[in-house]
Amino acid sequence: xxxxxxxxxxxxxxxxxxxxxxxxxxxxxxxxxxxxxxxxxxxxxxxxxxxxxxxxxxxxxxxxxxxxxxxxxxxxxxxxxxxxxxxxxxxxxxxxxxxxxxxxxxxxxxxxxxxxxxxxxxxxxxxxxxxxxxxxxxxxxxxxxxxxxxxxxxxxxxxxxxxxxxxxxxxxxxxxxxxxxxxxxxxxxxxxxxxxxxxxxxxxxxxxxxxxxxxxxxxxxxxxxxxxxxxxxxxxxxxxxxxxxxxxxxxxxxxxxxxxxxxxxxxxxxxxxxxxxxxxxxxxxxxxxxxxxxxxxxxxxxxxxxxxxxxxxxxxxxx
Amino acid sequence: xxxxxxxxxxxxxxxxxxxxxxxxxxxxxxxxxxxxxxxxxxxxxxxxxxxxxxxxxxxxxxxxxxxxxxxxxxxxxxxxxxxxxxxxxxxxxxxxxxxxxxxxxxxxxxxxxxxxxxxxxxxxxxxxxxxxxxxxxxxxxxxxxxxxxxxxxxxxxxxxxxxxxxxxxxxxxxxxxxxxxxxxxxxxxxxxxxxxxxxxxxxxxxxxxxxxxxxxxxxxxxxxxxxxxxxxxxxxxxxxxxxxxxxxxxxxxxxxxxxxxxxxxxxxxxxxxxxxxxxxxxxxxxxxxxxxxxxxxxxxxxxxxxxxxxxxxxxxxxx
Numbered sequence: 202x203x204x205x206x207x208x209x210x211x212x213x214x215x216x217x218x219x220x221x222x223x224x225x226x227x228x229x230x231x232x233x234x235x236x237x238x239x240x241x242x243x244x245x246x247x248x249x250x251x252x253x254x255x256x257x258x259x260x261x262x263x264x265x266x267x268x269x270x271x272x273x274x275x276x277x278x279x280x281x282x283x284x285x286x287x288x289x290x291x292x293x294x295x296x297x298x299x300x301x302x303x304x305x306x307x308x309x310x311x312x313x314x315x316x317x318x319x320x321x322x323x324x325x326x327x328x329x330x331x332x333x334x335x336x337x338x339x340x341x342x343x344x345x346x347x348x349x350x351x352x353x354x355x356x357x358x359x360x361x362x363x364x365x366x367x368x369x370x371x372x373x374x375x376x377x378x379x380x381x382x383x384x385x386x387x388x389x390x391x392x393x394x395x396x397x398x399x400x401x402x403x404x405x406x407x408x409x410x411x412x413x414x415x416x417x418x419x420x421x422x423x424x425x426x427x428x429x430x431x432x433x434x435x436x437x438x439x440x441x442x443x444x445x446x447x448x449x450x451x452x453x454x455x456x457x458x459x460x461x462x463x464x465x466x467x468x469x470x471x472x473x474x475x476x477x478x479x480x481x482x483x484x485x486x487x488x489x490x491x492x493x494x495x496x497x498x499x500x501x502x503x504x505x506x507x508x509x510x511x512x513x514x515x516x517x518x519x520x
Numbered sequence: 521x522x523x524x525x526x527x528x529x530x531x532x533x534x535x536x537x538x539x540x541x542x543x544x545x546x547x548x549x550x551x552x553x554x555x556x557x558x559x560x561x562x563x564x565x566x567x568x569x570x571x572x573x574x575x576x577x578x579x580x581x582x583x584x585x586x587x588x589x590x591x592x593x594x595x596x597x598x599x600x601x602x603x604x605x606x607x608x609x610x611x612x613x614x615x616x617x618x619x620x621x622x623x624x625x626x627x628x629x630x631x632x633x634x635x636x637x638x639x640x641x642x643x644x645x646x647x648x649x650x651x652x653x654x655x656x657x658x659x660x661x662x663x664x665x666x667x668x669x670x671x672x673x674x675x676x677x678x679x680x681x682x683x684x685x686x687x688x689x690x691x692x693x694x695x696x697x698x699x700x701x702x703x704x705x706x707x708x709x710x711x712x713x714x715x716x717x718x719x720x721x722x723x724x725x726x727x728x729x730x731x732x733x734x735x736x737x738x739x740x741x742x743x744x745x746x747x748x749x750x751x752x753x754x755x756x757x758x759x760x761x762x763x764x765x766x767x768x769x770x771x772x773x774x775x776x777x778x779x780x781x782x783x784x785x786x787x788x789x790x791x792x793x794x795x796x797x798x799x800x801x802x803x804x805x806x807x808x809x810x811x812x813x814x815x816x817x818x819x820x821x822x823x824x825x826x827x828x829x830x831x832x833x834x835x836x837x838x839x
Contacts (some may be wrong), residue, residue, distance in 0.1 A: 204807055276781075346772075349667075353651075353773070355667075355773055355774025356807070359806060359810075360651075360773050360774035362804075363772055367687060368687070369688060370688055370761075379803075383559055402660075441689075448686050449686060452684045452685045453663070453772065454665075455678045455679035473597075482617075483698065485593065488675070488681070491675035
């Protein structure tokens with residue numbers, strides 16, 4: 202009845218043991234601190250798994266299965282991480298094989314945005330929706346697509362790279378090497394770079410951040426709420442570009458629900474209001490009236506539940 | 521065992537009686553010539569259905585079901601045509617109820633791009649693909665999405681309006697009232713308007729068309745093949761913008777197959793070559809190597825098979 206879920210991120214790793222109703226028996230978080238050598242990173246990960254199982258008074262044999270969510274492109278069928286932007290050296294790493302050897306249980310590999318989408322669909326803001334999209338709105342932008350009541354993974358498990366749909370021809374350069382990607386406008390890392398380059402000395406953002414190097418989207422949200430002109434213009438720009446991404450989703454997939462994560466969930470009405478209003482203008486009424494824009498509901502607990510969802514894969518649906 | 525399929529288009533109406541293997545027993549085509557009064561259009565459509573059944577020596581009772589494919593937004597559950605750009609007066613028309621009354625059989629409503637996608641998936645270029653997208657590339661641009669082996673219809677049956685995903689912020693105006701839609705760049709009607717406004721007097725396109733008013737995308741294809749500079753530049757532009765749409769599809773859905781209809785199928789390698797090459801540059805290698813770009817395979821026979829597919833709906837899959 203127990204499953205072990207792992208969310209292996211570039212900055213932190215989250216482990217959770219729980220059941221299919223999302224009840225956690227044990228959990229752990231630690232900084233990933235990638236060594237540059239995937240083999241060493243894997244040994245450290247396996248140690249953490251065994252430690253958590255011991256804490257939970259479980260043996261690996263007590264687990265029905267293990268799930269692992271990773272950022273970046275994967276080959277889901279073969280259990281390979283093809284490359285992960287924030288895990289140096291992780292190219293064509295046989296993550297599932299390593300976990301199967303170390304734990305002796307079946308292992309499922311999932312894209313991290315897909316795992317988060319499953320979590321918000323099973324336990325959060327998209328519960329009960331037949332067609333729902335979850336958008337991570339953090340360092341990067343990724344999507345998990347729940348279509349006709351199932352996670353749509355696409356070839357090799359790499360659907361939902363919504364951060365890289367082109368919204369402007371020959372637009373801003375993106376970390377992925379392309380131009381005009383949605384993420385180049387509304388990804389947290391891209392936005393932070395822009396803010397550090399452009400914030401006027403007198404802006405409230407800068408005062409809130411303490412230094413130019415520390416400036417991040419969260420400071421824009423706070424400064425805009427205090428009426429800072431630069432911050433308000435930046436927030437308007439963020440909403441306008443994100444709207445292009447939402448219009449792409451609505452015209453192509455006609456979902457009932459779009460759930461927006463991190464930055465938008467933190468901003469609340471400062472983003473949600475303009476996005477909902479903008480969408481009514483930007484897409485046809487027949488489409489606009491069928492879709493609801495909602496903030497993510499799982500907050501700080503999302504990584505554990507996402508990890509757990511990666512471990513519950515039977516028939517693609519979690520119930 | 522027999523079903524009646526109807527493809528109700530703005531310019532022509534296609535009827536087909538056939539079985540689930542795509543074998544046609546009878547077929548008919550006639551110009552739609554919408555009267556402006558949906559009631560009269562419906563009477564004419566029902567007469568055509570009864571005439572075709574008589575020709576096929578069938579009674580309506582011999583039909584298992586009827587399917588009807590229409591352009592423009594629908595409410596699939598309620599069997600309503602919400603509005604059809606080329607059918608004047610067709611707003612919130614209860615098409616299914618009218619056909620049920622007139623024929624006494626169950627009636628399925630389908631978006632025309634979805635019906636065409638089903639046809640290319642069951643009988644044409646996307647046969648056997650788990651994830652495939654069919655793009656109509658004719659007067660307008662629409663998509664049918666086969667995802668995880670099923671047609672993805674979205675809320676009310678209106679997914680796949682790929683012609684209206686924004687590919688340029690504040691870009692060219694589109695007939696739908698928005699700006700920067702894919703269709704404003706690569707839709708046949710939009711392209712024809714642009715060609716008529718811009719073709720130089722000396723261009724081969726114009727000579728092939730006979731007059732500026734008659735100028736259409738097909739003349740660009742022929743003139744480009746003959747080396748006409750204006751036509752080649754126009755074809756390059758078409759390919760470059762269509763590539764933005766294909767990149768959107770690949771990053772968001774990671775399909776195995778994208779099937780391109782009318783204009784691209786007619787152009788053959790003049791479009792397919794640059795699109796395949798361009799896609800390898802425009803999307804990540806991990807995604808590009810999983811997707812094949814193919815021309816539509818059903819050609820002139822597509823409307824009958826699309827109509828028939830609209831009539832075979834059991835469990836969303838046609839087999």
